[in-house]
Amino acid sequence: MCEQCGPADGASGERGNQRFTALSRRKLLLGTGAGLGVMVAGLPGLTPSASAATLKDGKWCNPARGRFPAGGNYGAPRGGYPHAGQDVTNSTGTAVYAAAAGTVVRRGTGVLTGRTGKGLVIAHGGDRYTYYGHLSAFRVALGAKVAVGQHIADMGATGNVTGPHLHFETHRGGLGSTTNPVTFLSARGVRLGGGWPAIDPGAAGATVRAVQHLMTQRGTALSADGAYGTVSVKAVKKFQSSKGLVADGQIGPKTWPVLVHSLRRGSSGSHVRALQTVLNKHGAGLAVDGGFGTATDSAVRAYQSLNRLSADGLAGPKTWEALVG
The missing domain is CATH 2.70.70.10 (Glucose Permease (Domain IIA))
Structure with a gap:
C-alpha cells in the first residue's frame, strides 16, 4: 500500500516540530x-x-x-x-x-x-x-x-x-x-489490526478495571481498582476453571469471549460499567454508572461507526473485541 517508506534519519517535515537534543x-x-x-x-x-x-x-x-x-x-x-x-x-x-x-x-x-x-x-x-x-x-x-x-x-x-x-x-x-x-x-499482548488481547497478572489500567467489573457481574465481587493482583487473578482462574479453560490467569482470546456480555440500550449492571470503562478509554467521557441509556448508546454507535463496525448499538463480541484490544 505504501509506495515509499525510506530511511528515518530524524529529519522533520515541519519547522514547528519539537527539536531533539x-x-x-x-x-x-x-x-x-x-x-x-x-x-x-x-x-x-x-x-x-x-x-x-x-x-x-x-x-x-x-x-x-x-x-x-x-x-x-x-x-x-x-x-x-x-x-x-x-x-x-x-x-x-x-x-x-x-x-x-x-x-x-x-x-x-x-x-x-x-x-x-x-x-x-x-x-x-x-x-x-x-x-x-x-x-x-x-x-x-x-x-x-x-x-x-x-x-x-x-x-x-x-x-x-x-x-x-x-x-x-x-x-x-x-x-x-x-x-x-x-x-x-x-509481545505486549496486542494483535495489530484487531483481535482479542492478552492480559497477564500484574497488568493495570482501564482494561483491568473492565475485567473486574465483568467478574463482578459473573458473581465474584471485585474492587475495580485497575490492578490485576492476587485477588483478581484468583477469581479469574476460578472462572476459567468453571468454563473448562486453562486456569492460568491470563485473560486472552479464549477467556474474553466467555467473560463479556452482549449488551444494548436498557441493560444495567456491572457488565455495563465494564463497557463504559473501555468506551472511556477511547474518549467517550461517560459516567460509569452501570446504566445503558441514551449517552452510552450514542457512544457505542459512534465507536462502531469510527471503527467500521455495524453501528447498531449492540455491544456484542465484535465490538468488545475492538474496545478491549
Missing part, C-alpha cells in the same frame, strides 16, 4: 548508520529483553482496525529500502488510536525522511516511539500528552499510496531504529 541526534545517527538507511532491527521480529508475561501489562493497545494488505509487511522491499512499518488497511476516516501513552513530538507532512503524507510521532519514553502515517486528519495537537487508546487521528490516503491505510511503525532504541510492529505488539 544533541545527544538524541547522536544516538539517532548511530541507529541509522549515519543516515544511510533504516535500521530494521530484529527481523523477522523483536526479541524482548523481558519475559513475554511481564510485557502483557495493559500499557499497549491496537492503533487501528483493519487487515494487512499484500505487500504491506514489515521488511518488504520499498524503493530500495526495507518497508519500515506494517500497513493496516481500512476506509478513510477509520479511527487511529495511540498505541501507548506518550507525547506527540512530530505532527505534519513528511515528518520523517522518506515518509510521505500526513503523519505523527509519539514518544513513549525509554527511547521508544511510534509513527502513524498517511493520515487524513489529526485529532491531537503537537506537544499533546496522550493516553493509551486515545483517538489521535483518522486513517487516510495522503502521500504516495495506492489506497487508504495506516502505516504504523515502532521504534526502539531511539527514533530511527525500527522493529517489527506485529511482533513488538504481540
